[in-house]
Amino acid sequence: MVDRYVMSIDQGTTSTRCILFDHRGRLVSVSQREHRQHFPRPGWVEHDAVEIWRNVQRIVPEALQSAGVDAGRIAAIGIANQRETTVLWDRRTGVPLGRAIVWQDTRTAPLVDALRDRPGDEFFLDRCGLPPSTYFSAPRIRWLFDHVEGLEQRARDGEVLFGTIESWLIWNLTGGIDGGLHITDPTNASRTMLVNIRTLTWDPELMDFFGVPRALLPEIRSSAESYGEARALLPGVRIAAALGDQQAALFGQTCFSPGEAKCTYGTGSFLLMNTGTDLVSSQHGLLTTVAYKIAGEPTVYALEGPMAVTGSLVQWFRDRLGLISTAPEIETLARTVEDNGGCYIVPAFSGLFAPHWRSDARGVVVGLTSYITKGHLARAVLEATAWQTREVVDAMNADSGLALRQLKVDGGMTSDNLLMQMLADVLDVPVVRPLVAETVSLGAAYAAGLAAGYWPDLEVLRRNWHRAAQWLPDMDPERRAWEYESWQRAVERSFGWVRLPEQPR
Secondary structure, eight states: OOOOEEEEEEEOSSEEEEEEEOTTSOEEEEEEEEOOOBOSSTTOOEEOHHHHHHHHHHHHHHHHHHHTOOGGGEEEEEEEEOSSOBEEEETTTOOBSSOEEOTTOOTTHHHHHHHHHTTOHHHHHHHHSOOOOTTSHHHHHHHHHHHSTTHHHHHHTTOEEEEOHHHHHHHHHTTTTTTOOOEEOHHHHTTTTOEETTTTEEOHHHHHHHTOOGGGSOEEOOSEEEEEEOOSSSTTOEEEEEEEHHHHHHHHTTOOSTTOEEEEESSSEEEEEEEETOOOOOSSSOEEEEEEOBTTSOOEEEEEEEESOSHHHHHHHHHTSOSOSSTTHHHHHHTTSSSOTTOEEEOOBTBBOTTTOBTTOOOEEEOOOTTOOHHHHHHHHHHHHHHHHHHHHHHHHHHHSOOOOOEEEESGGGGOHHHHHHHHHHHTSOEEEESOOOHHHHHHHHHHHHHHTSSOOHHHHHHHOOEEEEEOOOOOHHHHHHHHHHHHHHHHTTTTOOOOOOOOO
């Protein structure tokens, strides 16, 4: 019997990867290419969608060649993608109408502030489960309509298509201007502020509020189902899954039961807890989102707590302060001291995400004395990620009524053993890291393989998951409580530092 594989295309914020996985969920081959980051103005972040598609065209053949297989050995393709990043393109020519506006972009801040005043958070929370934020896609569409002459009318005339990155890639893979499929999945659609979180359909009130015509929007399909066959790159191979990257990581970590949670630690960090088929409306500053939807089965929901600055704080410590020369050195430097010396760093470089959602916050360093060394600062940098995680976990426990029993972790920062121990200590639960580190790519592959019958059920996927490392809590409860209270006081001091100016046209 000839071995077959599942292919994952993981389109991330800084690069795109193509990975082949076998029946046991093991990585067979990988190819990766970075794409340029464009910063045309302060707070603006853009990507070239054409460059991203061209990178996919390069890495898919490279991954096949590395594995020594052809397209006929691929059972299915799954796609994971950076979420909320907004692409508009011409239906007739396939050319993007400008660069994609990335999820980190804050140009819509004045519009979002106005939304919080009128009609207010509840209008949106009741319908889409999301508070107004620069994070999501609908304000970006509205901004483009307001700033690109004639674009809104062209959209109403059906000449323009919108998508997050998975929609753009699927459209190109399935034929582009020659009959390409214009589709998305619920995990991505639920991040636009345009979808009714209960029905998973485009919401007329939200579309009317933002002035977004239905003709612009893709069809919403399940996260795991056979969408159709590729016509470019892999002719005849079925595309069978699409998941936003963080939901893909949840799936790859096999968090299939209510109360199971994972956190991906990268530039920013994203903690998701499976809440099952119950839609939990957060009262504590979290996002209600779709975890995944397998075709023919009920929707599974999640609570999410995004943290904007975690790994990028280490990069700042390295590149801006010059106190270390490589990111791994921060662990060594932090181990030169026993504690933080009373110093806390709140990395609100562009405001705070969950659970505070304060765009007026800015970073602060508090508790400085002449005793503080760069070792204490290094420790405070790592502790900032741990305490931000604690805030999100407390909010999740309060919202869900489910006490977190362990936290599965993945992402680049999990190589820092001191940080992992800090997490276990401040959360007071075990922290576990899986054997397969590429959980985003693996999750997309799992969903596609499930839809294609490559794997029969979720239980088989669970058996593929293996623990590589575990950290157990080892902190005095009184010290934990005292330090958490100190962290919360530091966070309060970050509030109200800026008033957002109106962005230039």
